[in-house]
Amino acid sequence: MEAAAASSLWGGLNSGIMLSLLAVVWAMLWQALQGLQLQQYFGRHSRRLSRRLASILDPDLTVTVAEYDGGRMRRSDAFKEAKAYLERATREARGGVRHLKAEPDKDPDRLLLSMDDDEEITDEFRGATVTWRACTAPPREDSAPAYFWGRAPRADRRFYRLFFAERHRDLVLGDYLTHVRREGRAVMVKNRQRKLFTNISGDGSWDSDGVWSHVVFEHPKTFATLAMDPDKKKEVMDDLDAFRNGKDYYARVGKAWKRGYLLYGPPGTGKSTMIAAMANHLDYDVYDIELTSVRTNTDLRKLFIETTSKSIIVVEDIDCSLDLTGKRKKKNKKEEDGENKKDGTTTKQQEEDKEKEDEKAGGSKVTLSGVLNFIDGLWSACGGERIIVFTTNHVEKLDPALIRRGRMDKHIEMSYCCVQAFKFLAKVYLDVDDHPRFDAVAALLREVDMTPADVAENLTPKAPGEDADSCLAALVEALEKAKEDALAKKAKGKEEAGSADELDDEE
Known part of the structure; x- marks a missing residue:
């Protein structure tokens, strides 16, 4: 009995030792296998086998054309060209597409039709049959909370997927x-409608996937109907033509193909109508930026990229x-220290308080540096053939760095009539080249400042019986009244100045 018990105990010990040895050997072997990266090896071969199996079940190759490139910074030209090409293919297709999207066409009686999401259309090219599918995918979720950025939820990502045989x-x-890109560009040129864009969001939110809204640009103003000194008008038109035809010149001198115009002058002198005339002359789109709706310099940069x-x-x-x-001039250090001592705060504290106030107000944080x-x-060199126009009623208030040559290349003063x-x-509104009252109007215009808008308003017939004589008479009366008001204002100013001098003498 004792021998049997001893034998059993010895056998148990041997089994435990063997198991321990096996565990140690397995651990060493597993580490060696991991060093050889067998897991990646088997994974790579399994994926290769799965791809071969998939090619047997689905022999088509695919090409994906995404809506945005560069990390959603700019809408892809290839996507826009494919979309235009497929609009024509959709219109010419015989069945297959059951759900369509309609957009306004250049012809007001027609609509541009394109396939809706998850629809397919087939196309043939030199005996090859291909299939296009319109796809969408949910956006990637931002890591930062939505309230931190103050943005609306991102829109779905859109793309086209092309299927074709090996x-x-x-x-x-x-x-x-x-062929698709070339034909798509031709369709875009044919169907192009000039547009007026704005960055103002209707609900006050900022959607990072749709920073521009637009309407069709249909402003009637042209240089032919713009009231301006003829020589100055010709100078502006020649400058615009030189810019439009200057691609090779800008490339040769190493400058971005863009030009800045500063339009300045009193209200009502035609700055906005000048922009409309420039757009109609060049056949360009217009992007009207509302800077107070732009939150940061980064958002301003994105606006520019998407033009x-x-x-x-x-x-x-x-x-x-x-x-x-x-307002970039800083007070000297003594003045700043004195003001800080008065209110008991430091400059750093003041800056932090200001940042908190701006953040709480949700105002724009665009800086002068960002605009420059x-x-x-x-x-600014991303893309080409862009004109940047600033308008102002008070050019003297602007920072010199903002309007220097090289940024605002051409300064155009929009003066009084x-x-x-x-x-x-008079020719445009009344169809007259000469009239007995012309001399009186000309004499008064040399003495009185009146904007072209006010002159045009007085020359506009407002009743069926009004003609050139009555309209010119109304203009003369308005100019005489403006002259009297100017003289009265001048006399009042002299009187107030004299009273101030008397008070100084008494003191």
């Missing part, structure tokens, strides 16, 4: 895709948009 690989990747070539980018009344009026980079920084502009308006 045997047509060279034909599709070589000639067919080139297209052949466009005019406008910032009206820039002196009123943001604090960009030359927007005009002629590195990002001159005699030549009046005669032009």
